[in-house]
Amino acid sequence: MAFESLSDKLQGVFKKLKGKGVLTEADINEAMREVKLALLEADVNFKVVKDFVSAVKEKSLGSDVLESLTPGQQVIKIVNDELVGLMGGANSKLTYSPRGFTILLMVGLQGTGKTTTCGKLANYLKKNGKKPMLCACDIYRPAAIDQLEVVGKTVDVPVFTMRDCKEPEVIAETAVKEAELKGFDVLIVDTAGRLQIDEALMEELVRVKKAIKPHEILLVVDAMTGQDAVNAAAGFDDKLGIDGVIMTKLDGDARGGAALSVKQVTGKPIKFIGVGEKFDALEPFHPERMASRILG
Ligand code: GDP
Secondary structure, eight states, X not given: OTTHHHHHHHHHHHHHHHHOSSOOHHHHHHHXXXXXXXXXXXXXXXXHHHHHHHHHHHHHTSHHHHTSSOXXXXXXXXXXXXXHHHTTSSOOOOOXXXXXXXXXXXEEOTTSSHHHHHHHHHHXXXXXXXXXXXXXXXXXXXXXXXXXXXXXXXXXXXXXXXXXXXXXXXXXXXXXXXXXXXXXXXXXXXXXXXXXXXXXXXXXXXXXXXXXXXXXXXXXXXXXXXXXXHHHHHHHHHHTOOSEEEEEOTTSSOOSHHHHHHHHHHSOOEEEEEOSSSTTXXXXXXXXXHHHHHHO
């Protein structure tokens, strides 16, 4: 699981703090130096680390902490609260259309797990009483359409395709009409990925966005790619505007820094995390739970 090394290191720092009955300013400075190193090693964005450590330090050096009976515990609580805040505070839920028909536009670079995540999301929605339909909008790789069809079969959710159409915005628009007509209440639109953010990809996505006015644009990023995932989020948000991030592969040995940086760097929350290859390996992202997992 991600965060193992960060978690070990932070727990080491806290063990030392808890062991002391009285904390001096020097103790806190030393602990914060170690926290800073641990976060940097976990590949958390440099500026995020700097702000985080200075916020924790400022709060920890208050007399109410230093003169309390359990100063170590207080510092740990401050770190916990700051960590929760860093990841967005409360759980960020999906926004459903008040009209009853919700359109989700899924975007992301190739290989991040976008198509798999479309299937996971469809599965999740179905389990939560929704009636989703999938739509394949990759006009470059027929194999991507095949893949989404296999995914749809596996999770038992219909997939809308228009194999001969080369305009993704037309495909998406037609899918919206079809889904509404057939009584589905969520349409998940899978789009083409690229190896990197380029003008053509963004222009295409902007066209699809204009055509179907999605209620949510969700960017899929791969936790294993660390700060590249954060940069991708910033790039997509800048050019297209995103509502949230789904971070995949947090079951792997990703250092976790991306998960701790995305909200702070882009202002957009992580809404779900992918924790495996199976279609039930998708969880709503809860900053509090993640913080307690990291802090042990
Ligand atoms: P796409 O190119 O973005 O559509 O990526 P795919 O959906 O084809 O996924 C690429 C690979 O990542 C596949 O082998 C998936 O099984 C794998 N994958 C996707 N999400 C996760 C995840 O949360 N954890 C793990 N371990 N693998 C994942």
